[in-house]
Amino acid sequence: GAGNRHSALLNRLQWMQEAYGLEASDSVLQKTPFSFDVSVWEFFWPLMTGARLVVAAPGDHRDPAKLVSLINQQNVTTLHFVPSMLQAFLQDPAVSSCQSMQRILCSGEALPADAQHQVFAKLPQAALYNLYGPTEATVLITARRLRAGDSNRSLGAPIANSQVLLLDEDLQPVAEQTVGEVFIVGPGVCLGYLNNTQQTAERYLQLDL
Helix, strand or coil, X not given: CEECCHHHHHHHHHHHHHHHCCCCCCEEEECCCCCCCHHHHHHHHHHHHCCEEEECCCCHHHCHHHHHHHHHHHCCCEEEECHHHHHHXXXXXXXXXXXXXXXXXXXXXXXXXXXXXXXXXXXXXXXXXXXXXXXXXXXXXXXXXXXXXXXXXXXXXXXXXXXXXXXXXXXXXXXXXXCCEEEEECCCECCEECCCHHHHHHHCCXXXX
């Protein structure tokens, strides 16, 4: 496990509101088990912005037909999918009926191009966002809106007050089209690994920027 700061989560939630602008007319579906970090923003983002929070029954995140029904009953506008679950959801024959959906946020796995294409074909009114963040970040660190025809290989841009660096073994920036390792900088960086000071010292570095 990795420890997080309340200030890091607040930075994350404030960035989400600036980026996506929930309104009182929006309904956010909370369907992620609360042991998973995505559940934190599902709970708190709508509550801190005056939007409506819709809580799915336990286990319903695995049942596309129940999700379709709930989305339509509650006029859900905003929800998150792990890409593998998004693919299963898109196979439901009634998925195109979910016309209330305005924002689909994806993270947790690589987003397959096929899933991206199906979203635009079956739910053309919905904006699709690809989000990325390792365990060592507070939920996510980069985001990108995908559009029809886009390559989904890019991780997008860092969220507010954050930097993403691609460095070599000497902790120097790599040239374009060169393999490197991702380093994240900013308030979203976790405090370290719980009860593992050795690994924390190895992975959490003081960089001279």
